[in-house]
Amino acid sequence: MAGLLLSPTEKVFIVHGVQRPKPILGISCCSLTSANAAPQFEGRGGEQLAIGIAKLMQAAYHSSDAFDLKQLCIFEGKQCWKIYVDILILECGGNLCDAVSMAVKAALFNTKLPSVKAALMDGGNIDLQLSDDPYDAKSLDIGTAPLLVTLCKIGDKCVVDPSAEEESCSVISVVVGVTGNPSSYNSEENVSDTAKESKFTTIEMIGSGSVAPKTLKDAMNQGM
């Protein structure tokens, strides 16, 4: 983040702090208060970032292992639902991709598709009648929807869930999208047959630096 004020000494402190072998883990809770994430996103400044995030999410949800598009089908080959996901970033405190992916998954979990009551075939056109009852709706199966994990390379180590300060200390981070395990959403009895191993749905590098092959592999394993 360009707007962050951090002296070189403070950066050195963070870099050295990370090199100590202790697990730095945690989930950040952010309160969304400000409507301006950062001054550099003013006007068209945030466009690049927005394109990057949208592309990342699209890549993560591209595979059917991540999100089965068959759920959105109404009539095969004729009609389907189309879901628009709009993401508004209110404030950047580091670890943007992870937060976005969590928000998207939560929003998809909350999405209700109204059930179709009747369909009229009128020549080639299909006239759909949707149920009036707001509770007569089905929710989506998002058991395998991917979450993104950002691994920020600082020194030789990779940091999970970096803060904005930590992000400014690293030149490169690796973002991996990992599919969820549907069994964690089900009750216990059918765990065994739905338990799937997690898979990568997307891997991408963010930032202007480069990494050694071994570090990348380590980071991928750590992200998994």
Add this chain to the structure above:
Amino acid sequence: MPLDYRRFNGPEDSIPYKRFTKDFVKSYDELFKELLDDKGVRKDGRALSEARSMCMFFARADMVSQAKGSAYVELRKTKVVCSVFDPREIPHQNEFSELGQIFCEVKFAPFSCPRRRRPHAPDAEEKALSVALRKALEPSVCRHMFPNYQVDVFIYILENDGACLSAAINAAGLALADAAVPMYDIITSCTVAVIGDKMFVDPTEAEEYLATTNPDTPINHGLLTLSTLSELKQISDFIQIGSMDVLSVTNAMEVLEKECERLVPLVQKVLVGNVLKCFDQRKRLEEEANEREKALNSKMEEWKKLLNAG
């Protein structure tokens, strides 16, 4: 979707004729079987692990005369032109940036893709490719050498038959070197398409398409692009889409690293050839200049004699 009004677009409810061809209804398995014959040889006669660079890689630098540096890379049917222009001040920027910037723009020719005609305005894929290209190039360029300036890199894809991002990265690396932009290392890039347990190195468009569509059964599938700085042993960019487990990703990475390594001598050859050509040209220019001077001098002598005589 804005329509292109300069062309006849057909009635709104018209259906593309390709819907009615036999190819359109082919299932995933049929398409997959088409890619490989019984001996495991691909449609264009390559083995699975054979990149197009080994059999048909054509590259040259200094292609566009207006540009400071340029390159042309051809991987059989994938053809890419790249031009690099002089550094210029970053437009519309108030803050001083310590590092120079690279501005990348990837453009598909309207006739480049087999599945659809490309629109004039940059679409999402072109923008995504531009961002990916910039990310891949940034670590290889000594950006501290031109603070507050940007170098423009323009890629024009004449024909897309798969692996266009890696072709673009290779071309951009050549063009940057040709433009004498200070760089840390030669950048090379390669793509692999994974379908099940098969790995298609340097895939064609059909292979790429199948690797990114969803299979009927949950098998590994995906597309990986890796670019490396070989001398520094660094990875400058790595992109994966699809759905793959850890083992398959690591295997693919190893294959990609080897393939990138293999490209380095080819790129070096092109660059050395380019430098030699430049020297030749300079020598020739100097010789010609000498000859002209000699001719002029002799003329002068003649005139002097005439003047003295007169």
